[in-house]
Amino acid sequence: MMKGTVIEILLVEDNPGDVQLTREALQEYKLYNHLHVAVDGEQALNFLFRKGVYKEAPVPDLILLDLNIPKVSGHDVLIRIKQEEQLRNIPVVILTTSEDKEDIQKAYENYASCYIAKPMDFSSFVEIVKELNDFWISIVALPRMKSI
């Protein structure tokens, strides 16, 4: 990862507690990142397609996507992202409570980068989010849309 770059992360999550935990876990992280939150699938798509209030929204470098969200399901948001020429390269990490085999299979079929089941307890959840960030922000090379 290049020094001095800001990672734009879109978190698609309707549970405020989980949003807060994710935000805190990211804040402890040394690298500079911006966390954007969409609380349902429709907001997520508006953000990604820069509709309405989101017309100035940045293109995220990474998307953390819950499956069980209102309005448009996480699965449908994923499908939409991966069909879209300008968005399909964005890694989508499924971060959801479901451990259902069908959900896992479907996510990978629709080109999710990876699937993480959210642990129920607080400290494990924070640990997972940190590991996720460690891996995706400092180990992985993310696609850069622009070379600034």
Next chain:
Amino acid sequence: MEPKIIEILLVEDSPGDVILTKEALNEYKIVNNLHVAQNGLEALDFLYQRGKFENAIRPDIILLDLNLPKMDGREVLKQIKSDSDLKTIPVVILSTSDADEDIMSAYKNYANCYITKPIDLDQFVKVVKSLQSFWLSIVKLPQNN
């Protein structure tokens, strides 16, 4: 649930990198079997269980170099991700290239993630261990039929 052995397919033509990767993977607590294909054609033979690979198992994860003889990793990736049966297998690109075009193109072709191989040996081992830790114990992998 009893621990499953993770089957890893490493597609890599550099013998040195194969050895390093093998050693780094062996240190980890989750048992895994490492299978190696040395070029793009072998990788596809393995995945389609052809020729000498007719008894090959289906990998749980693929570590794929881009610059390979016979058929390069970019083409292998495209074939995997356009195959309805193979596309669910996570493909981690592990390449020396840090070119924006290679990275972008890999993600556009649905690579699960892209890692630039560090030149430094210690860093390389560290990266393989992180990769293993993330993919084999944090992530839920798709079911292997």
